[in-house]
Amino acid sequence: MADKVSLRDYQRDLVERLRGTEGGRAASKLGIQAGSESWLVDLADAGEVLPVPEISPVPLTRSWFKGVASIRGKLYSVVDFPAFLGGTAVTIGDQSRLLLIGARFRMGSALLVDQSLGLCSPDRLRLRTGATQAPWLKAEYDGTDGRLWKELDMAQLVRHPDFLVVAS
Numbered sequence: 001m002a003d004k005v006s007l008r009d010y011q012r013d014l015v016e017r018l019r020g021t022e023g024g025r026a027a028s029k030l031g032i033q034a035g036s037e038s039w040l041v042d043l044a045d046a047g048e049v050l051p052v053p054e055i056s057p058v059p060l061t062r063s064w065f066k067g068v069a070s071i072r073g074k075l076y077s078v079v080d081f082p083a084f085l086g087g088t089a090v091t092i093g094d095q096s097r098l099l100l101i102g103a104r105f106r107m108g109s110a111l112l113v114d115q116s117l118g119l120c121s122p123d124r125l126r127l128r129t130g131a132t133q134a135p136w137l138k139a140e141y142d143g144t145d146g147r148l149w150k151e152l153d154m155a156q157l158v159r160h161p162d163f164l165v166v167a168s
Helices: 007-018 154-159
Strands: 029-034 037-042 046-051 065-071 074-080 097-101 109-113 115-120 125-127 137-143 148-152
Touching (some): 029 097, 074 097
Antiparallel strands (some): 029 115, 046 097, 097 109
């Protein structure tokens, strides 16, 4: 019985193992696809990545606010991330995922994305110089895979008035 590990403990230990030793910087970032854009999310900012459960719509809200979903008995507000960014809304399918926003932000929110792309090593990225367009865009990178990667500043996103006000 002592050898059994809960799923939450396993996930917490996995995140700790993925962290680098240099200044506490994460060794890898989570890659997500939001419309035609590839985004990176710091593992410390992400909660879980889940298949999309049933989402109950909420009337009189912005088009990118999909509604609420019950996950293990807790309600989460669901934001269609590509639609929030001004792109095409996610067509929910087998690859679609909910990215729960990390518990450290004390928000019951999730980002609906087209798919999770897995972990991306910083060794495979080259920083682009230049101005960023949105306050929640931390940096842009050219990947060795030929993609342009945008790094999400989750703290800026969850504090931004455009994200917090969902009433239409």
